[in-house]
Amino acid sequence: MSRRYWLMKTEPSAFSLDDLKAKGVEPWDGVRNYQARNLMRDEMRVGDGVLFYHSSTDPPGVVGLAEIAREGYPDPTAFDPKAAHYDPKSRPEAPTWYLVDVRFVRAFPRIVTLAELKATPGLEHMKVVQRASRLSVQPVTPDEWRIVVALAEG
DNA sequence: GCCAACGTTGGC
């Protein structure tokens, strides 16, 4: 199986690429969406590439690269009554929610804004450019990956 | 702050 590619969204006020750079590796916890859960639990492999996307900021866009550092495992924050994303339906013996660990790779020399993604031929089918795209973990094709990296670093 | 899109919940 060859390396695959993903886009992962985060609000930088909560967790930014700089935060990931400081930590090195971070568990991507708190995702409570079944499509995103399925991708993290079933599809992501160690070494897969991640476009790191900042949302709910001005401007939103891809700010750098990360990679999958650990494959899917149960999200411990779902079991913790004090955690923000606690889910009593998820139990350790039958977990509902999964996460992966993400490792910092590099920051782009400049942000590739959402507006730029929308204006770039070849990226029309990226989920993130589609209206009201709420999925916080999205697959990216190899061509889309190359185009975005070339925009930032080309 | 607005609001469209979308996922989830709950009444029936």
Add this chain to the structure above:
DNA sequence: GCCAACGTTGGC
């Protein structure tokens, strides 16, 4: 199982 109401996301 349907679907209206509701909550959340996230761009603008």
